[in-house]
Amino acid sequence: MRYSEMFLPTGREVPSDAEVISHQLMIRAGMIRKLTSGIYTYLPLGYRVIRKLEQIIREEMDKAGAQEVHMSMVQPAELWQESGRWDHYGKELLRFRDRHDHEYCLGPTHEEVITSLVRNDIKTYRQLPRNLYQIQTKFRDEVRPRFGMMRCREFGMKDAYSFDVDEESAEKSYERMFNAYRNIFNRCGLKFRPVEADSGSIGGKYSHEFMVMADSGEDAMIVCEKCSYAANLEKAEVACPEKKIIYEDDWLPLEEINTPNARTIEEVSDFLKVNPQDIVKTLIFNGDGKPYAVLIQGYQEVNEIKVKNYLGVTDLELASDEMVEKVTGAPKGFAGPVNIKIPVLVDYSVIDMVNFVTGANKEDYHFKNVNIGRDFKVEAFTDLRFVKPEDHCPRCGGKIKFVRGIEVGHVFKLGTKYSKAMKATFLDKDGQEKIMIMGCYGIGIGRTVAAGIEQNHDENGIIWPMPLAPYHVIIIPVNVNEISLRETAEYLYNSMITEGIEVIFDDRDERAGVKFKDADLIGIPLRITVGRKDLAQGNVELKIRRTGENKLLSLEEAVSHVKGIIEEELNSNIT
RNA sequence: CGGGGCGUAGCGCAGCCUGGUAGCGCGCCUGCUUUGGGAGCAGGAUGUCGAGUGUUCAAAUCACUCCGCCCCGACCA
Incomplete structure (x- = not known):
């Protein structure tokens, strides 16, 4: 191409709203222009890079036995009602009505559409497994789009869906995709790392995110310096500490003390002159409308995702002030496990604690010398908190490091969540009707390009790896x-x-x-x-x-x- | 949704506090000179000052409302 004929508006200066380097360079290099918040136009140079990446993805997906389809971006509400997500997806799902007053949404993902396709045309185990993928524009009405291509509302995504007859086969499909993803990101010349991730409400034990290492990344994760363990902070496990032997003789008598206006851990620790490590925080959560108490050592932080996964609830949030008052009989800030009538979940961090401080479920009062077993019953001891830098690797006990990354891909084992709700079944060898086991696998296109720039630039501009170069x-x-x-x-x-x-x-x-x-x-x-x-x-x-x-x-x-x-x-x- | 900030030429910004009819740099156009790391000189074009309402003789400037954008937080299959 002759430069003199190209539409390639490069610039020396960047708009003030471009924060991260990839965003600045994409604008300066004439790759993209913003249309409105979270929505961009790709100029010729930018679009060429997108197509390069898409082509690499196609080649590797095809090699891994997947086949390309193309589904619509507009999806009927009925399908989403069938899967149950119409009510649960929230405001990210952009909904609208047509002239006949029928409800639709712009697809943020395509599980429903693909499941409805497959259930109609795959009837027997002989037609399985299958893996279908597409490269499509998705729309998610993000609360806060940011960082240019990193978090858009409208964005390109490669999404693949696998259908298998059983768990074993599904695992193979998952592994094939896992390997295909490695190949794709390797070919792009990216430094990346697959990490264990939360699979959200979808469940299933397998979920990996492919993270491109970058300080500007939105996701925090931990990596073990000794073994290969790496996990998203949301998911990162905390090992159960070795339980010390607790001597009941050490238990001091329970004591109620007046603690006027001391609600937060800091206030209580200042007032009583005790370390936050000797206080137990009691948080009341609302899980699908029911209250739960979560206990954790004062210095630690509750990871709501872990709580949510443990309880198996769809929605989890901190309880409202009204709910707190109803279940504890006291205003917020004085909750405690003693005499409470709701399930009490206890984080591992509390396991060895004796004679600790908790709220007394009474305004302006706390208990001292609370002890597990004597003063309250525990529904479960489990891992409910965020990892801290001083924690050790849950696998090998090695030192862990906090790093940041950009999530460019995610592989999920879906199980039967959609196939069950939407009746995607087949007949097995014995003529039995069975539910298909699904997996889904995404790659953010624009995000991957941006990640490539984050890792490949200098003070003069972008340095494309050959496979992505326009x-x-x-x-x-x-x-x-x-x-x-x-x-x-x-x-x-x-x-x-x-x-x-x-x-x-x-x-x-x-x-x-x-x-x-x-x-x-x-x-x-x-x-x-x-x-x-x-x-x-x-x-x-x-x-x-x-x-x-x-x-x-x-x-x-x-x-x-x-x-x-x-x-x-x-x-x-x-x- | 809570907190903060911004909106003036294509881009980056000044002007606003203290009201008096809009400016700088880059870019753009013309001419001459220049020609291996964002040239020099001379000339030139470009603005409903985000929108509306109000105050005032007079509003980019003050007040109110709305819209848009950005940042922090909350949220995020």
Whole structure:
């Protein structure tokens, strides 16, 4: 492509609302423009990169036995009512009515549509397993879109769905996808890591997120420095501490003490002159309308996701003030486990504690010397808190490290959540009707491109890995008004096109500096400069964007040399 | 949804406090010079000052309402 004919508005300055580097560079490099909050237009350069990524995904998905389909973005409410998500998805689901007053939504994901497709056309175990995928625009009405391509409302996603006859087979499907994802991100030249993740209300023991390491990432996770354990902070387990032997002789008599206006852990610890570690926090949660008490050591924080998963409820939130008063008989801030009439869940952090402080379920009073077993009954001891930096790896006991990442992919084992609700069944060998086991697998397209930029840039701009690069080479004649330079560049350009090389010919009548800056900014991996001095010797200059390395190539060898580098880099990560 | 901030030329910003008819840099257009890392000189174009209402002789500036955008938090299959 001739630069002079391209729609490639590059810029020196960035809009003030671009916070992260990938967002700034995508705007400066003329890849994207914002239409409105969380919604972007891809310009030609940006769209080429998107298509490169999509093509890699297609190749690897096909290799893994998946087949591409294309489902509609508009989905009827009926399907969502059938799966139960019409009521549960919340405001992220953009709903609307057509002229006949029928209800629809814009698809944030496609489990319902794919399940309805498959249940009608797959009837027997002979047709299973199957894996279908699509690359589609999704819409999620995010509360707060941010970070450019990282969290959009409208965004491209590759989503795949697998259907299997049983757990064992489903596990194989999951593994195939897991491996396909590794291949995809490897080919993109990304440094990433699969981590264990929460699977949300979907349940199932398997869920991995593919995280691209980046400080600007939205997700916090922990990685073990010793073993391979890595997990999203939401999911990261805390090992059950070894239970110390508790001597009942050490128990002091329960004591009620006046603690006027001391509600928070800090206030109570200041007032009673005790460490937060000796106080037990009692939080009242509302799980699907029922109250639960969660006990945790004062310094720790409750991970609601763990509570939610433990209880198996659909909705979990901190109880309202009214609910707290109803179940504890006291205003917020004085809840405790003694004499409470709701289930009491206790985090491992409380397991060894003796003679601790809790609320007394009475305004302005706390108990001292509370002890488990004597003063209240425990429904369950389990892991309910967030990991802290001083914790150890739950697998091997090694040191853990907190890092940040961008979630570019997620593989889920869905189980029968949708197939059961929507009756996706088949007949097995024995003529028995069975429910299909499903899995779903997503990759955020725009996000992956942004992650690629986060990991591949310098102060001059983007440095595309060859497989994602919108063009492989850019040819710059230093001065187009010098006929010999222009014609040589033109000759190289035509030769490269003949060779099938994706090339930009910067034929603009601009100063060399401007063209160099633009070439660096848009991140083209290879640059051929045609200058007077070198050309006099029959040479042109090759510059490698990533390393800054320069070398002279004779006119004759230039095209084949460049082609060799491109092919090598394109194929290097294909397995 | 709670807290904070912003909205003035394509982009980045000043002007607002203290009301008097809008400016700077980059970019853009024309000409000349220049030509290996975002050139120099000269000339030029570009604004319903986010919208509405009010106060005032007079509003970018003050007040109220609305809209949009951003940040922090809450939320997030």
